[in-house]
Amino acid sequence: MYLWRSGGLRRGDLDMLRRIDSIFSLMNNVRGQSPRQLWTESRLFPLMNVRENADAFEVSTEIPGMKIEDVELKVEGETLTVKGERKAEDTPSGASYHRREIVTGAFQRSLTLPAKIDPDNVLASYKNGILLVTLPKEKRALPKQIKITSD
Amino acid sequence: MTTEALQSTEKSGVNIDKGELTHEGDFFTPAVDIYETPEEIVMNVDLPGVAPKDLDIDLSEDTLTIVGKVSENDSEGTDLLVEYRVGHYYRSFLINDAVDRSAISANLNDGALKLKLPKAAKAVPRKIPISAG
Numbered sequence: 001m002y003l004w005r006s007g008g009l010r011r012g013d014l015d016m017l018r019r020i021d022s023i024f025s026l027m028n029n030v031r032g033q034s035p036r037q038l039w040t041e042s043r044l045f046p047l048m049n050v051r052e053n054a055d056a057f058e059v060s061t062e063i064p065g066m067k068i069e070d071v072e073l074k075v076e077g078e079t080l081t082v083k084g085e086r087k088a089e090d091t092p093s094g095a096s097y098h099r100r101e102i103v104t105g106a107f108q109r110s111l112t113l114p115a116k117i118d119p120d121n122v123l124a125s126y127k128n129g130i131l132l133v134t135l136p137k138e139k140r141a142l143p144k145q146i147k148i149t150s151d
Numbered sequence: 152m153t154t155e156a157l158q159s160t161e162k163s164g165v166n167i168d169k170g171e172l173t174h175e176g177d178f179f180t181p182a183v184d185i186y187e188t189p190e191e192i193v194m195n196v197d198l199p200g201v202a203p204k205d206l207d208i209d210l211s212e213d214t215l216t217i218v219g220k221v222s223e224n225d226s227e228g229t230d231l232l233v234e235y236r237v238g239h240y241y242r243s244f245l246i247n248d249a250v251d252r253s254a255i256s257a258n259l260n261d262g263a264l265k266l267k268l269p270k271a272a273k274a275v276p277r278k279i280p281i282s283a284g
Contacts, residue, residue, distance in 0.1 A: 047235040053228030062199035062235055065263030089195065092188050101182035102197055114231070129199035129262015 045107045046082065046131075056136045057113050064129030065102075071126070073133065075119045080133060083108040116140065162236060177238030181219070189276055192250065192268040198240050199262040206264070208257055215255075216243040217264070249274035 046061040059080060063071070071084040088104040091097075116138040123134045162179040184195040198206065201219035209216045219240040246252070251271040258265045 048232060049230065049234060049237075050232040051226065051228040052231050053226065057231070058226060058228065062262070064197045064199040065195075065261055089184075091186055091193075095186045095188045095193075098185040098187060100184050102184045102195060103182075126261065128202050129197070 044109055045103070046109065048109070048111060050111070050113075052114075055142060056134050057115075057117065059111065059133045059135065061131050062129060063131055066126070066129075066131075068126055071131065073122075073124055075117065075122055075135070078113045078116055079110050080113065080135065081108065081110045082131070082133075162238070177236060178241045179236075179238050180242055181217070181240040183242065189270075191270055194244070194264075194266040194268070196240075196242070196264040196266065197262065198259070198264050200237065201240065201259070201262060201264075203259045206257075206259055208266070210246070210252060210255065213245050213247075214243050215246050215266075217241070219264075 046063050048059055048061045051058045051060075061082065063084070063086065066084060066086055070087065071082065074081040074083070085106040086104045113135065117135040118138045121136045125132050164177070164179060182197045186193055196217060198217075198219040200221040202222075205220040205222070207216075207218040207220075209218070217240065221237055221239055223237060246268065249270050250268045254269045256267045258267075
């Protein structure tokens with residue numbers, strides 16, 4: 001399923017999406033499934049969690065089932081950009097879908113961090129479907145303890 | 152502004168008809184794709200954050216249950232942005248008689264689980280050759 005948009009949602013669109021959602025939830029109720037508000041809940045992909053510690057920022061994001069070569073990471077100034085594509089599986093001919101909830105397609109997202117970072121020491125790992133990017137703060141941005149000497 | 156953007160959906164909590172979970176922590180319903188070919192049923196389940204050792208797949212009677220445990224990110228620091236919640240996964244499916252239960256296989260790779268449920272020999276459609284003469 002490709003979910004995409006250009007520009008923002010218009011007010012009328014949201015009304016329509018809500019109506020589509022209510023139709024889906026009606027159908028799901030008949031089939032005894034928990035309703036998923038697929039259209040009105042959708043937001044930017046991927047969702048990110050950012051944590052700050054004394055000397056780095058940690059950005060984590062859930063993008064399961066990716067190939068590393070399909071993900072592109074870029075740091076420009078304080079901005080981190082994650083770009084990639086989750087490709088749909090090539091199903092054998094004659095396959096028919098019973099259920100399709102996993103979204104596939106291209107994504108790009110930029111995130112600006114609140115402090116200068118050291119682009120040469122950015123580390124990224126991909127494990128169990130979670131992309132974790134560690135961005136060390138620039139040395140100059142780190143608080144420095146100043147020793148006071150007395151004669 | 153990107154011209155084309157994949158959108159994400161919020162994780163939905165678990166709704167269980169049979170009973171409540173008594174485990175600790177939040178449980179989410181993972182997204183799943185199910186497709187069927189003449190030979191098998193394939194299920195793709197998104198379980199980001201679940202290591203193979205923390206995944207439990209159980210088949211009892213007709214119910215296939217998937218439980219994936221996620222260990223919390225325990226690194227130090229303060230959260231600046233929390234867009235997704237971290238929690239375990241739970242989902243169960245009813246399996247029909249067409250599936251050969253002894254031949255179900257599972258493969259977890261980078262948080263994406265692929266379950267293959269081959270159909271029992273009797274359920275696979277067979278062409279019967281007709282000889283003339």
